[in-house]
Amino acid sequence: MTVTTTLGPVDARRAAAARYRAAMAEVPQILDLAAEACQAPTALIVVTTGADSVVTYGRDGAAEFPALLWEHVKATGRLTVIDDGRFMVAAPLRHEGHVVGALGVFDDLPRCDGEQTGRLLAAIARRVDEETRLRHRSANQPFPAAADHHDVVSAISHEIRTPLANIVGFAEMLVDTTADVPGSDRRVDAIRRNTDRLCRTVDNLMHAASLQMGQLVGERRAVDLAEIVSRAAAAVGDPGDRLDVRLPGDPVQVLADARLVQVAVEHLLANALRFSGADGSVAVSLTAEPAPALTVRDSGPGLGADELGSLGTPFVRGAQARDDQVPGLGLGLSICRGIVHAHGGALSLTSPPGEGLTARITLPEFDKHDDALEGAQ
Template identity: 35%
Template sequence: MRAPLPEDEPARLAALHDAQVLDTAPEEDFDDIALLASEICGTPAGLVSLVDTDRQWFKAKIGLTIEQTHRDLSFCAHAIHGHELFEIPDATHDQRFSDNPMVLGDGGIRFYAGAPVVLDGTHSVGTVCVVDHVPRELTPAQRRALRSLARHASVQLELRRYARHAGAIADRLRQLDRMKDSFLATVSHELRTPLSSIRGYLEMLLEDEFDGETSRRFLSVMQRNSDRLLRLIDDLLLVARLTDEGLELDLAEVDLAEIAHHVTSGCRPLAEHKEVKLTDRTESPVPARGDAKRLSHALNHLVVNAIKFTAEGGEISVDARADDEPELIITDTGVGIPPHDLPHVFDRFYRSAAADQMAAQGPGLGLAIVRSIIDAHHGTIRVHSEPGLGTTVRVKLPR
């Protein structure tokens, strides 16, 4: 008789698979448990058995040569329905097992006793069990010992799981520590560079007398560097707010075409300075519902990013459409993004190798901010890129 599935079957399997012990090599700790079970109970076979989706796999086995059996034939599949010892004195007299192929014939299983191996204090994932070819019953002391060995097997599984999780946490902490160091170095550079420039021009203005035109040029450079500092500080503050509170939107009816016109006009001087052609292809209104200020902020980051990574003589186009859904499309003929970088372009503080090679400004926050803004609008953002050919970014907002 096939054992019914336990009520906690999905969670039970999840706990078993999370232990990552299935199909692993033999281990002395588990072999000792199987050996002790066999010797204490006086049976020819002792096992540490784990019940998977459709099989019973033996982590340790004494007196048995096979690695696994089908779950339909498993005594342990019945034992995992509770936390109590499951004992069958004579399988030939039990209707659940009397016609089991592992019972029929000479040398078949007659006696079985299994104590559940429980994870998380809840889920029975297998048993420590003993098997004999003759009918019998365990003594109270043997039953206590078998339950104790099952608890020991549970602890061994839990320790391995905790050790693996601790290792993963340690790896993540090391990664975060490296990210922190990289972030501090990048932000320090991003702050120091414009401040050093401003300070240098101030010193020259204070120490020497320059004509009005030269002074205005100096002040213009200082103003650009001040704006750069303010943008960096604004981005850092925005990221902090996103982390702590989420992003609040001031929703209203907006025209994506108008936002595209405004952003491309504001970015055109930067594009002309790099001798990159920036084209606004939007013609008709594209109505949408959103926060105009936030959407402008996101589009500005995308266009500035395209300008950064497009070489002299390249082209960038911005288009807004109202097909199935309101959509913004930014296309450039820049350096492109390698496939291994694409999954990380929206990560905070992530800078690609191309950014470092081209000495592109920024601590790696722009695209993370864009993603947060679009997510807050319940929209989607997709990036398609070919190294050496360029990149296309598509932003879609709900109707």
């Protein structure tokens, strides 16, 4: 006998809120965007955890979302603007037809642009709802079996790449045209930062599609692996100077497509920086003997044997990455491994207890006398 239980309004909202919290990502970026766009010193997000309790996310640690403002938004489901000595505006966050939270900005001074700010905040809240809905679907619904995975990924990637190219171009123009506008440098930097992330996502999707179709090979030439590692370290960005890169004095020659190998190395460095925390260091070393080998060791918590075995599977992410809502698609290591294997090399991952995660790439040594291989596909 099958028993069907129908959730009441409170339980349904509670369940929707739990799914919203699980799918919601990058809260600090959302709050930075809301504060910058609305020119407000404070931005907060509140999401329900039950019938009467909430959790608040603030840019600067612990903060309290005004209870009366949240109760009004929850009860009416509408944008609420209060400008009575202190300016407050909150837009509802929705999931599966339920109001599950609110996005708010606050100023200690009265404002003359309350309605305009409210409309802007409501637009941002709708985008958060939409992204959260998509994240929830992608995490809980399998890719349609009837669809050609490779064609879909390729088509989506190309459709995203075209508008991204325009965004990058206009962002560069903004640098010159808004130099004297207060706060413009932060906005342009935000555009660049998020555009760079989208570009990397598109590139990862394209590489993943090429990998599945056996096309991730490229044009192989004699290249210096030390130079590739140096370029990759500069490309990932390391403002905290956390990368400790040790390279040999002499070139380490390998037969490889320099662009693809740099992509693989960048993935390893970016992952290591991401999971080492704000103060953690990453040890990078390159050796030439007995075969060219690059070792990247992070200072994170490491992984258990079960998780370690599943790393490198497309779209599979570690529990910590999911719990901490670290951005990513779970493609980096699979792309890295595919590139390395296509070059006749190997990628190994180890995680001794308390010693973080160590990734090691080995590539075949370039035979200077085998001229016939140079330029081979």
